[in-house]
Amino acid sequence: MPHAKFDTIYRDLREKIEDGDYPFQSFLPSENTLTSVYGCSRNTVRRAIAGLIERGYAQAIRGKGVRVLYRKGQQSAFSIGGIETFKESAARNHLHTTTRVVRFEMIEADDALAARTGFRAGTPLWRIWRLRILDGRALILDKNLFRADLVPGLTRAIAEDSIYQYIEQTLHRTIQTSKRRMTVEHATREDAKYLDLGDYNCLAIIESQTFDENGSQIEWTQSRHHPERFAFEDTATRRPHA
Amino acid sequence: MPHAKFDTIYRDLREKIEDGDYPFQSFLPSENTLTSVYGCSRNTVRRAIAGLIERGYAQAIRGKGVRVLYRKGQQSAFSIGGIETFKESAARNHLHTTTRVVRFEMIEADDALAARTGFRAGTPLWRIWRLRILDGRALILDKNLFRADLVPGLTRAIAEDSIYQYIEQTLHRTIQTSKRRMTVEHATREDAKYLDLGDYNCLAIIESQTFDENGSQIEWTQSRHHPERFAFEDTATRRPHA
DNA sequence: GCCGATTTGTCCGTATGTATC
DNA sequence: CGATACATACGGACAAATCGG
Numbered sequence: 001m002p003h004a005k006f007d008t009i010y011r012d013l014r015e016k017i018e019d020g021d022y023p024f025q026s027f028l029p030s031e032n033t034l035t036s037v038y039g040c041s042r043n044t045v046r047r048a049i050a051g052l053i054e055r056g057y058a059q060a061i062r063g064k065g066v067r068v069l070y071r072k073g074q075q076s077a078f079s080i081g082g083i084e085t086f087k088e089s090a091a092r093n094h095l096h097t098t099t100r101v102v103r104f105e106m107i108e109a110d111d112a113l114a115a116r117t118g119f120r121a122g123t124p125l126w127r128i129w130r131l132r133i134l135d136g137r138a139l140i141l142d143k144n145l146f147r148a149d150l151v152p153g154l155t156r157a158i159a160e161d162s163i164y165q166y167i168e169q170t171l172h173r174t175i176q177t178s179k180r181r182m183t184v185e186h187a188t189r190e191d192a193k194y195l196d197l198g199d200y201n202c203l204a205i206i207e208s209q210t211f212d213e214n215g216s217q218i219e220w221t222q223s224r225h226h227p228e229r230f231a232f233e234d235t236a237t238r239r240p241h242a
Numbered sequence: 243m244p245h246a247k248f249d250t251i252y253r254d255l256r257e258k259i260e261d262g263d264y265p266f267q268s269f270l271p272s273e274n275t276l277t278s279v280y281g282c283s284r285n286t287v288r289r290a291i292a293g294l295i296e297r298g299y300a301q302a303i304r305g306k307g308v309r310v311l312y313r314k315g316q317q318s319a320f321s322i323g324g325i326e327t328f329k330e331s332a333a334r335n336h337l338h339t340t341t342r343v344v345r346f347e348m349i350e351a352d353d354a355l356a357a358r359t360g361f362r363a364g365t366p367l368w369r370i371w372r373l374r375i376l377d378g379r380a381l382i383l384d385k386n387l388f389r390a391d392l393v394p395g396l397t398r399a400i401a402e403d404s405i406y407q408y409i410e411q412t413l414h415r416t417i418q419t420s421k422r423r424m425t426v427e428h429a430t431r432e433d434a435k436y437l438d439l440g441d442y443n444c445l446a447i448i449e450s451q452t453f454d455e456n457g458s459q460i461e462w463t464q465s466r467h468h469p470e471r472f473a474f475e476d477t478a479t480r481r482p483h484a
Numbered sequence: 485g486c487c488g489a490t491t492t493g494t495c496c497g498t499a500t501g502t503a504t505c
Numbered sequence: 506c507g508a509t510a511c512a513t514a515c516g517g518a519c520a521a522a523t524c525g526g
Contacts, residue, residue, distance in 0.1 A: 004513065025457065030491060041515045046492090054296075059419045059457050062492045063522030067457035069419065071360065118313065177301045177311065180476045184426055184446045184469035202444035202469055204426045215267065215301050215309035227426035227444055232474065234422045246494065272510060283496045288511085304511045305503035 009038050009048035017057055017070050024072070027065035028058065056235030095134050101159045102194065103129035106148055117145060117220035118209050124148040128159050137196045139226040150218045167218075174213040181207045182232055195226055204230045251280050251290035259299055259312050266314070269307035270300065298477030337376050343401045344436065345371035348390055359387060359462035360451050366390040370401050379438045381468040392460050409460075416455040423449045424474055437468055446472045 016022055029037065034045045049066055052058040057070045107127050114121040125145045132140035144163070146154065151167060158166045167173050183205045187197055195203075203224045210219040258264055271279065276287045291308055294300040299312045349369050356363040367387045374382035386405070388396065393409060400408045409415050425447045429439055437445075445466045452461040 006513080032491080043516085044514060047513090049492095053419075056419070056421050059453060060492065061455065061457060061523090063490080063524080064456075065491065065523095069421070069453060069457065176479060177295075177298070178478045179298045179311070180478065182424060182474040182476070184444060184467075184472060186442070186469075200428070200444055202426060202442055204446075211301060211311060213303065214306075215303060215311065225426075227428075230426060232424040232476075234424070234474075234476065236420045236422065237418060248494080274510080285497090286495060289494090291511095302511065303504090305505080305509080307504095307510065 005038075005040055006044045006047035006051075009034075009040070009045065010051040013048060013052060014055075014057060017052070017068055018072075020072060022068050024068055024070060026068050028068065030065060053237075054235070097135075098133045099160050100131040100133065101128065101156050102131055103127060104156050104159060109145075113145075118217055119145070119147065119220065126151065126154050128154075128163075130159060131194055134229065137226075138194060139196070139229055141191065141194050141224040143222045143224070145220045147216070147218055150212065150216060173218070175210055175218070176213050177211045179209045183207075191224060195224070197226060200227050202227065206232075247280075247282055248286045248289035248293075251276070251282070251287065252293040254280075255290060255294060256297075256299060259294070259310055260314075262314060264310050266310055266312060268310050270310065272307060295479075296477070339377075340375045341402050342373040342375065343370065343398050344373055345369060346398050346401060351387075355387075360459055361387070361389065361462065368393065368396050370396075370405075372401060373436055376471065379468075380436060381438070381471055383433065383436050383466040385464045385466070387462045389458070389460055392454065392458060415460070417452055417460070418455050419453045419457075421451045425449075433466060437466070439468060442469050444469065448474075 031045050035042050060066045109119045109123045111121050128144045130142045206223040208221050212218040273287050277284050302308050351361045351365045353363050370386045372384045448465040450463050454460040
């Protein structure tokens with residue numbers, strides 16, 4: 001639950017920025033002002049602002065203030081930012097989607113797989129392949145590996161719905177950190193079999209390792225995306241010669 | 243200069259993790275311990291740890307400790323993380339590289355360009371295209387637009403060396419925030435003309451808007467990457483139903 | 485160029501809450 | 506239950522950068 005005070009302030013500021021109350025290139029009220037507005041300490045205000053900066057909404061300028069960098073209408077629709085499930089991002093964009101499970105089995109990690117995915121060899125795993133279909137077009141092939149001992153009781157029906165929802169709401173386990181790596185690769189015959197690639201001969205690949213609340217790697221996933229409808233957004237800050 | 247105490251501690255911890263002093267899945271010393279080790283307040287230790295978490299080195303588990311998520315040998319060589327210049331990342335990977343300037347001119351932003359890049363219409367801009375050649379292969383085509391009033395005195399020679407270096411060391415202006423967007427697109431005839439694409443018909447595209455220390459947009463860049471040698475890494479954390 | 489007011493950046497010490505063991 | 510560990514919040518101090526007079 002986001003009951004933390006700094007988070008409430010962050011959301012409030014973000015909303016005001018998105019609504020244009022603080023337009024592009026304007027300055028937020030000073031930290032001291034916000035401190036009295038929200039009735040909290042300066043540190044708390046600073047944490048809220050840090051969140052804005054981290055997500056590209058603003059930029060702090062020492063001695064001057066905090067300048068808004070968010071510009072209305074320059075955001076993309078179907079983008080990948082935090083950890084968001086397919087179902088969630090589809091809902092956010094009002095898209096009609098279906099999922100087809102094309103593979104569902106239990107395997108054991110061998111040495112090659114272990115080296116590639118980060119699991120220990122011998123770990124029992126669910127291997128699940130799912131085809132994501134948006135508006136009738138097969139656009140994403142998800143290849144998941146879940147640790148079978150951490151995600152017991154999986155079924156095809158759950159896989160067709162939402163595995164994350166099952167993990168969080170039924171198993172009461174929490175997804176916390178995800179390390180991702182984005183590349184572009186040649187499409188294989190397999191990709192062509194499942195996906196409506198058109199004349200593209202490449203795909204966007206996202207590989208990720210996901211860790212639960214105990215720091216155990218619970219999942220490895222490779223998402224093979226049709227190049228259209230794929231975007232990845234990011235904000236970076238430059239630090240003194242690293 | 244990274245004189246900040248929290249940054250020194252961050253670097254020290256990161257180095258110890260990379261060296262294997264704190265191996266994968268182990269716990270860091272507790273915050274209280276680190277407080278006395280480094281002779282600083284707990285807040286400062288926490289800021290250092292926050293840096294590790296943000297960059298995927300570790301994960302905090304309340305009531306237990308801070309677990310290391312970094313695994314040796316699972317990092318990629320030529321990846322894009324913070325704001326790093328072409329020269330810097332090439333040097334970091336011990337690659338022999340050259341840059342060829344294929345376009346160098348001054349233009350004025352029209353409405354279409356303004357909408358796409360975020361500059362105001364009428365802004366005078368340097369338009370610079372540069373071909374990045376690694377080990378004899380043309381792999382990246384960089385299309386830069388710099389605000390001419392903020393980056394005066396550019397020459398072809400500077401563009402062949404490093405524009406960022408010129409901006410930072412000669413103009414004493416600071417690059418601070420960069421908003422990026424990664425997509426995959428069809429290769430055009432132009433791409434084929436400049437890049438050694440082989441049989442790929444797609445490229446990885448990174449578009450970015452860069453802001454200087456005053457929050458002025460100083461640059462818009464589109465980098466067109468050969469799919470090989472391209473990787474983008476990221477760490478995300480999941481927050482309660484956003 | 486200097487000075488003082490304003491604003492962000494860093495750091496400290498303390499208190500309290502919450503989760504783990 | 507108590508000890509330990511991380512999470513949040515407060516208030517205060519000083520540094521560094523900006524800006525206007």
